[in-house]
Amino acid sequence: DEVLVRHCYSGTSADSRTACLPRRRRQRPQGHHSRRRHVRDLGGEAAVGRRGEGPADPGGDGPRGRADAQAQLWRAQRGDRRQLGGGPQRGQGEPHLAHGQRQPQAPQLLLRLRRRRRGGLYDEEFVQKRMDRGDEVEELGGKLAAEMDPSGRDDISILAMQRLFNHQPNGPATPVDMVLDYFRYDYEFAEPPRVTSLQGTEPTATFADFGDDANFVADQRGFETLIYHIAGQYLRSDKSGNIVDPRVKLNKVVREISYDQRGVVVTTEDNSAYSADYVIVSASIGVLQSDLIQFKPQLPAWKILAIYRFDMGVYTKIFLKFPRKFWPTGPGKQFFVYASSRRGYYGMWQSFEQEYPGANVLMVTVTDVESRRIEQQPDNVTMAEAVGVLRNMFPDRDVPDATDIYVPRWWSNRFFKGSYSNWPVGVNRYEYDQLRAPVGGRVYFTGEHTSEHYNGYVHGAYLAGIDSADILMNKVLNNVEFKVRPKYDEEQK
Numbered sequence: 001d002e003v004l005v006r007h008c009y010s011g012t013s014a015d016s017r018t019a020c021l022p023r024r025r026r027q028r029p030q031g032h033h034s035r036r037r038h039v040r041d042l043g044g045e046a047a048v049g050r051r052g053e054g055p056a057d058p059g060g061d062g063p064r065g066r067a068d069a070q071a072q073l074w075r076a077q078r079g080d081r082r083q084l085g086g087g088p089q090r091g092q093g094e095p096h097l098a099h100g101q102r103q104p105q106a107p108q109l110l111l112r113l114r115r116r117r118r119g120g121l122y123d124e125e126f127v128q129k130r131m132d133r134g135d136e137v138e139e140l141g142g143k144l145a146a147e148m149d150p151s152g153r154d155d156i157s158i159l160a161m162q163r164l165f166n167h168q169p170n171g172p173a174t175p176v177d178m179v180l181d182y183f184r185y186d187y188e189f190a191e192p193p194r195v196t197s198l199q200g201t202e203p204t205a206t207f208a209d210f211g212d213d214a215n216f217v218a219d220q221r222g223f224e225t226l227i228y229h230i231a232g233q234y235l236r237s238d239k240s241g242n243i244v245d246p247r248v249k250l251n252k253v254v255r256e257i258s259y260d261q262r263g264v265v266v267t268t269e270d271n272s273a274y275s276a277d278y279v280i281v282s283a284s285i286g287v288l289q290s291d292l293i294q295f296k297p298q299l300p301a302w303k304i305l306a307i308y309r310f311d312m313g314v315y316t317k318i319f320l321k322f323p324r325k326f327w328p329t330g331p332g333k334q335f336f337v338y339a340s341s342r343r344g345y346y347g348m349w350q351s352f353e354q355e356y357p358g359a360n361v362l363m364v365t366v367t368d369v370e371s372r373r374i375e376q377q378p379d380n381v382t383m384a385e386a387v388g389v390l391r392n393m394f395p396d397r398d399v400p401d402a403t404d405i406y407v408p409r410w411w412s413n414r415f416f417k418g419s420y421s422n423w424p425v426g427v428n429r430y431e432y433d434q435l436r437a438p439v440g441g442r443v444y445f446t447g448e449h450t451s452e453h454y455n456g457y458v459h460g461a462y463l464a465g466i467d468s469a470d471i472l473m474n475k476v477l478n479n480v481e482f483k484v485r486p487k488y489d490e491e492q493k
Contacts (some may be wrong), residue, residue: 065293116285120177120395122339130176134184137167138202145182147201150486152428158185158193158201175339179347183337185350189456190367191422200423206460218355223458230462249274255416257281258296259442277440278476280468285435286312286417287448299439306434309427311419313456314371314411320386321404322360326397328389331355338393344370346389362390375409382407420456421449430487436468437484444472 143162148154156164159171171193174182189201217223228241236245253269257279283293288307299307327336329351336349348365364386366374374382382470383405390401410419429452436450441478446468447461454460474480 020123075211093165126486127176130174130282131180133167134172134177137162137165138184140165140348141198142202145199148199150428152199152426153488155197155199155426155428157425158196164195166463175341178343179339182347186344186367187365189316189422190419191311192343192368193313193489195424197423197425197427200425200427206457209453216355217269226458254293256294256296257443259440261441264442270370278444278472278473280444280446281466282446284312284416284418285310285409285421285448287415290414290417292414295439295443297440302434303437303439305485306431307429309424311424312433313420313422314368314375315419316366316371316374316408316410318364318366318374318382318386318407318408320362320364320383322362322400322402323400325353325360326394326399327351334459336393338389340389344368346386349390349393364389372411373465374407379405379407389484423455427482428484433482433484436464436471437482438471441475441481444468 011134034490036338049071055381125488141158144161144164159322162171174489181193185196188204189196219225222460228243231237232241235243235248238244251339252272255269256267258265258267259279263277266276266279276346281288281293287293289312289399298304300371300464327333334354336351338345338347340347346364346366350363352359352361352363387399387402410416432450432452432455436445438444446464448455448457448464450468451457451460451464453484454463471482
C-alpha cells in the first residue's frame with residue numbers, strides 16, 4: 001500500500017530547472033517611536049533554530065522567485081541598494097543567503113519499478129501519466145479561475161475544481177495521486193485543496209510576479225539575517241550586529257491592549273504597562289484567534305468575524321540525524337516522495353548532503369492534521385514512525401536508527417499558533433481590508449495575513465508592515481482615514 005516515488009532533482013546551477021516533480025506550475029497573469037514585541041527574539045517565524053553541528057531552520061525555507069526579481073522588490077520598496085555582507089559564499093554570481101539549488105520545477109524522470117509487496121518504486125510510466133493528468137487539471141483550474149468574477153463571489157475550493165474536471169469524485173484518492181496532489185498544493189499552502197481557494201491561489205501572486213523559482217536558505221546564519229539587516233537600518237546595534245536599542249523590549253508577553261480616544265495602554269504578562277498614542281499589532285492570525293491577547297473594549301464584530309474567517313496553516317519541517325548516510329546522493333537525488341495510503345504521512349523528504357556534506361541529515365515535511373498529531377506525541381514516537389517510513393522506502397538498504405530529531409511545534413506555541421495563513425474560499429480584497437483596518441482609530445494591524453497578494457510569505461509580512469505603517473502615518477500626518485473597499489464593485493455605484 002505504501003511505496004516510494006523517488007523524486008529526481010537535477011543540477012546545482014542557478015539556471016537549472018529540471019526535476020522530476022513540479023513544485024507547482026504557475027499560470028502567469030496579468031516624533032518619538034516606541035517599538036515593543038512580545039517575542040523572544042527578532043525574526044519571528046523566519047528565525048533560525050540550531051541543532052547540533054548545523055542549523056535546523058524551522059521557519060521560512062527561503063525566498064521565492066528569481067534573484068533579480070527579489071532584488072527589484074527590495075529596491076522598489078526601500079530604495080536600498082546595499083548588499084548583505086559577510087557569511088559563507090556559495091559561488092560566484094550566486095546569492096549567498098539563498099543557495100542556487102532549487103525546489104523541483106518540471107517533470108522529467110522517475111526511476112524503474114521494483115516489484116515488491118511492500119516498499120520499492122512505482123513504475124515510471126504509470127507515475128508520469130498521473131503527473132500529466134494532475135498538470136492538465138491544474139491548467140484547467142487556472143483557466144477557470146481567470147474566467148471568474150474578480151470579486152470572488154463565484155470562488156470555489158481547489159477540490160471542487162478537481163471534481164468539476166473529473167479528477168476522481170472526491171479528489172485524488174490513490175497513494176500516487178494523493179502524494180502528487182499533496183506536493184502540488186499542501187506542500188505550498190499547508191492545507192488541503194478542500195479548504196483552499198481556487199481563485200485566491202490560481203495564479204499565486206508571488207510566483208506570477210517574481211517567478212516560480214524556490215531557493216533554499218543554506219547560509220548558516222539563517223533567514224533571520226534579513227530581519228536583522230532591516231532592523232539595523234533604524235535600530236541601534238553593536239559592532240557584532242546585535243540589536244541593543246532600548247526602545248525594543250524583548251521577552252515581554254503582551255496580554256492586554258486597552259484603547260480609547262486618548263490613546264493605548266499595552267499590558268504585559270509581568271504587569272508592565274506601556275502607553276502610546278497608537279499601536280500596530282503584528283501578532284499572527286493564529287494568536288489573534290486565541291485568548292493570548294485581550295482587547296479592551298472587545299474588538300467589534302466585523303473585526304472578529306474577519307479574523308475567524310481565515311485559517312492558520314501548520315507546516316512542520318522535521319529534521320532527522322543519522323549515524324551514517326544510507327540514501328542515494330549526488331545529482332538528481334535531493335528529494336524523495338513517499339506515496340502512502342494515508343494522505344500527508346511523512347511524504348516529502350529532502351537530503352542536505354550537498355549543502356552540508358557529512359551531516360547525515362534528512363528533512364521530512366508534514367502539514368495540517370499530521371502536523372497537529374505529531375506535535376502532541378513524544379519525539380521518540382515521531383522518530384520511530386519516520387524511520388519506519390524510511391525502511392519501507394529503502395527496503396534494500398540497512399537503515400539505522402536516527403540519533404537525533406528536531407520537531408518544531410508551531411501550532412502548540414502560543415506565540416504563533418501555526419505557521420502561516422491560507423486563503424479561504426470566497427475571500428477577496430474586502431476581507432483583507434477588514435483584517436488590516438484600524439479599530440477605534442488607535443489600534444492598527446499588520447502581518448502576512450493582512451497581505452492581499454502575498455499572504456503566507458515572508459515578503460508578504462515585510463510589505464504588509466510597510467503598508468500598515470503608511471496607513472498609520474497617513475492618519476497621523478494627513479488625517480486620512482483608511483477605507484475598506486466594498487466586497488463587490490457594483491456597491492461603488
